[in-house]
Amino acid sequence: MEEHFFLINLGKKSSFLFECHIRIAPLELSCTAEVLIGEWVIFKKMQEYDIVIIGAGPIGLACGIEAKKAGLRYLIIEKGCLVNSLYHYPLNMTFFSTSEKLEIGGVPFISHGSKPNRAEALEYYRRVASSWELQIKLYEKVESVTNGNGTFEIETSKRNYSSQALILALGFYDLPYLLNIPGEDLPKVRHYYDEPHPYFNQKIVVVGAANSAVDVALETYRKGAEVTMVIRESEIRESVKYWVRPDIENRIKEGTIKAYFNSEIKKIEQKVVEINTPEGPLLLDNDFVLAMTGYQPPFDFMKSLGIQFLDDEFHTPVYNDKTMESSVSNLYLAGVVCGGLKTNKWFIENSRVHAELIIETVKQKALH
Numbered sequence: 561m562e563e564h565f566f567l568i569n570l571g572k573k574s575s576f577l578f579e580c581h582i583r584i585a586p587l588e589l590s591c592t593a594e595v596l597i598g599e600w601v602i603f604k605k606m607q608e609y610d611i612v613i614i615g616a617g618p619i620g621l622a623c624g625i626e627a628k629k630a631g632l633r634y635l636i637i638e639k640g641c642l643v644n645s646l647y648h649y650p651l652n653m654t655f656f657s658t659s660e661k662l663e664i665g666g667v668p669f670i671s672h673g674s675k676p677n678r679a680e681a682l683e684y685y686r687r688v689a690s691s692w693e694l695q696i697k698l699y700e701k702v703e704s705v706t707n708g709n710g711t712f713e714i715e716t717s718k719r720n721y722s723s724q725a726l727i728l729a730l731g732f733y734d735l736p737y738l739l740n741i742p743g744e745d746l747p748k749v750r751h752y753y754d755e756p757h758p759y760f761n762q763k764i765v766v767v768g769a770a771n772s773a774v775d776v777a778l779e780t781y782r783k784g785a786e787v788t789m790v791i792r793e794s795e796i797r798e799s800v801k802y803w804v805r806p807d808i809e810n811r812i813k814e815g816t817i818k819a820y821f822n823s824e825i826k827k828i829e830q831k832v833v834e835i836n837t838p839e840g841p842l843l844l845d846n847d848f849v850l851a852m853t854g855y856q857p858p859f860d861f862m863k864s865l866g867i868q869f870l871d872d873e874f875h876t877p878v879y880n881d882k883t884m885e886s887s888v889s890n891l892y893l894a895g896v897v898c899g900g901l902k903t904n905k906w907f908i909e910n911s912r913v914h915a916e917l918i919i920e921t922v923k924q925k926a927l928h
């Protein structure tokens with residue numbers, strides 16, 4: 561939206577009108593009166609918000625809280641439900657962090673055990689959003705953002721907004737790494753895992769060797785699935801939680817979970833999968849494939865905003881780690897998205913602080 565000025569005849573009322581809200585469907589604009597010429601007024605479109613936050617994950621919410629504390633006009637826009645990524649985590653998962661490490665906005669997080677489960681985390685973040693009365697638009701996807709004349713114009717699936725600054729707290733859970741092999745589009749292939757019950761008495765292949773793959777293999781095995789892991793590397797990843805690692809290694813050693821190391825899945829068919837192993841190709845009888853191969857941030861969307869990236873293996877976005885400002889002025893990065901492909905670098909525990917860094921910077925800029 562390029563036009564920023566409107567000429568409107570308001571009759572005699574114009575002499576005392578300086579700010580108003582104009583509704584010319586489908587637009588709704590906040591405006592200030594710039595020039596009065598008789599009954600005619602030239603209005604200038606105001607930026608609706610000081611700061612818009614894309615993503616209502618834990619870190620987007622933390623940014624909203626800091627913006628509210630600073631008295632900024634702010635809005636959080638979320639394409640799904642509140643803490644959408646957490647909602648899609650496995651139903652029986654337990655966080656590796658203790659509950660106080662997941663707290664935001666000074667709201668205490670009390671869980672039954674020291675480490676909360678998914679249901680407790682959903683309950684907690686709902687309580688945070690209500691107690692801070694955060695302004696959040698849910699089920700509204702940000703489709704595109706244009707940046708001109710010091711204003712971000714944000715187009716969502718429902719309407720347009722304008723803001724002086726923008727925070728991307730986009731997470732990484734929307735785009736799974738694809739296997740890019742024939743048969744990946746079959747309904748029996750899943751890139752997200754929710755619960756073990758559907759896999760009882762089924763032959764499943766779990767692809768991957770990181771935390772998610774290991775959790776899925778152990779849980780489905782314990783609920784009656786026949787599990788085979790197909791692992792590209794020569795061992796279970798070092799990053800696997802230290803209290804889980806011995807469990808999976810012992811199950812593999814005793815043969816109750818089968819694992820093919822230095823192996824790759826090549827083709828998926830209705831009844832079988834084909835894998836390449838160091839001993840040669842193999843056909844396995846198979847009912848389901850759970851491809852736990854990780855997820856990646858929405859790089860295309862970030863690039864469309866002009867954000868630059870380092871030339872490193874993780875495709876790390878460029879930002880100032882004191883202010884969290886990206887290579888684009890007034891555009892900030894928060895949360896897991898800051899790590900690029902290194903999606904285990906930033907998590908709730910260690911990226912909550914991004915919110916304070918950003919809002920402090922926004923406040924300092926406003927003073928100068």
Ligand SMILES: Cc1cc2nc3c(=O)[nH]c(=O)nc-3n(C[C@H](O)[C@H](O)[C@H](O)COP(=O)(O)OP(=O)(O)OC[C@H]3O[C@@H](n4cnc5c(N)ncnc54)[C@H](O)[C@@H]3O)c2cc1C
Pocket residue numbers: 614615616617618619620637638639640642643644645646649650653654655656657700701702703729730731732733734894895896897906907908909910
């Ligand atoms: C199984 C599992 C267990 C974990 N356990 C822990 C733990 O114990 N401790 C810990 O600290 N971390 C843990 N993590 C990591 C942690 O959940 C993430 O690092 C955290 O969610 C990051 O928060 P975020 O706000 O940056 O991103 P997210 O929580 O991913 O939020 C991003 C939000 O942006 C929304 N969004 C994306 N694109 C758009 C768009 N175009 N328009 C509008 N909205 C959009 C998404 O829907 C999403 O709600 C775990 C992760 C997994 C997968």
